[in-house]
């Protein structure tokens with residue numbers, strides 16, 4: 220179960236990110252050298268509630284805060300304000316290929332990835348065959364990951380994330396690089412873990428995916444959830460140009 | 471936090487293994503390089519100090535390496551630590567593991583090299599015509615433990631500070647050279663003028679160097695001052711490192 224209440228996130232974007240001493244000393248004397256920065260509220264007062272075994276789709280324009288929201292759910296970013304309550308373990312799959320070291324082999328990367336979630340060697344040994352079989356990469360596990368295509372890297376990442384037996388699975392637009400057959404396989408796998416009680420949050424620009432897979436959808440615009448409800452209706456609202464930050468419409 | 475780190479022991483192990491694999495992969499001699507390194511240093515120093523530069527210390531090459539190998543561990547670990555967080559953004563973005571694992575693993579990776587070096591150097595010290603190895607060598611074990619913990623404290627501190635001030639990396643490089651020459655590693659402590667010697671007693675690196683020289687070279691138990699100084703500086707470095715790291719770690723992802 221996952222509960223976000225009044226979550227806001229502020230980023231400070233530095234325009235000339237000169238952290239070095241010379242510029243800082245100059246800045247004391249001359250405003251021209253003073254650092255220019257801007258603050259961005261990537262999320263404003265967001266509330267999310269997710270039940271066990273429920274799947275939620277997050278849609279919205281670029282830069283609206285979807286990935287930030289997922290990172291906060293994953294505990295990777297802390298909210299500036301608001302409260303996050305998570306019961307159970309979280310398996311995030313947030314960026315393509317992130318965390319894979321290109322020089323290491325598929326096998327080495329697999330063991331490193333699972334240990335990022337606290338899995339030991341034995342626990343991973345027990346999952347190894349199933350993960351590799353799912354990713355269909357048996358012949359490539361001893362090749363360096365830099366020789367993988369982006370789809371192959373995604374397969375490995377997805378296979379690891381969905382075999383960690385976590386209570387919450389977070390997926391950020393990674394399915395798009397899989398081929399058609401593998402996308403279907405991913406959907407089937409996600410339905411399977413959902414049936415076993417895993418909650419899933421998917422961020423995607425593929426509205427069909429949201430319609431087909433999600434129980435519920437949220438439209439995120441400028442850091443706010445502006446519509447929430449049945450995937451069909453929220454997707455329609457998004458297509459119908461409902462992309463300005465207005466009060467919440469619940470369907 | 472300690473409980474978290476115990477749970478994430480496999481992560482620390484895998485991070486160390488990753489660095490070792492990356493270091494040796496693709497080289498024909500692999501680990502043999504790390505073993506050959508201290509042997510070659512010993513050979514070069516023996517030739518250089520017997521025939522070129524005469525220092526009034528018997529068995530000088532041994533004297534030098536006894537404190538130089540541990541110093542190299544400390545210095546390499548400290549400068550590696552400045553990149554332990556800022557160069558690992560992609561791991562930080564992947565999962566919410568305890569961030570301490572990164573600097574700790576980078577220290578242990580360098581420590582593994584020290585152990586390899588000692589595996590060659592200690593037998594040489596025991597067997598070659600030189601100072602020999604006395605019973606005090608068993609004190610090396612607690613000493614190494616303290617030195618790893620001290621270095622971990624410094625590594626936590628440096629890795630966290632570098633996320634806010636990139637200058638720390640450069641500052642560390644320069645600072646290490648300075649501290650190296652201020653520490654009696656290349657020269658014996660009794661060559662230091664009397665008035666400076668009391669100042670030296672306050673320097674943790676000097677205390678560690680003296681302790682290594684005592685237990686491995688002079689074959690004597692370190693003085694009370696040396697022992698307390700290593701112990702207190704270890705506790706201080708760990709507490710400072712952990713407090714600063716804990717305070718700064720929530721903002722790491724926004725700064726790498």
Ligand SMILES: Nc1ncnc2c1ncn2[C@@H]1O[C@H](COP(=O)(O)OP(=O)(O)OP(=O)(O)O)[C@@H](O)[C@H]1O
Nearest residue numbers: 230231232259261280281282283284285286287724
């Ligand atoms: N690390 C960061 N530092 C500063 N600003 C950030 C950071 N991460 C995100 N932002 C800002 O937060 C806002 C939301 O970004 P986010 O990545 O959450 O968008 P998104 O909805 O995932 O977009 P997309 O559909 O393009 O993936 C953007 O304005 C971005 O500039």
Ligand SMILES: [Mg+2]
Nearest residue numbers: 285286287391
């Ligand atoms: Mg995004």
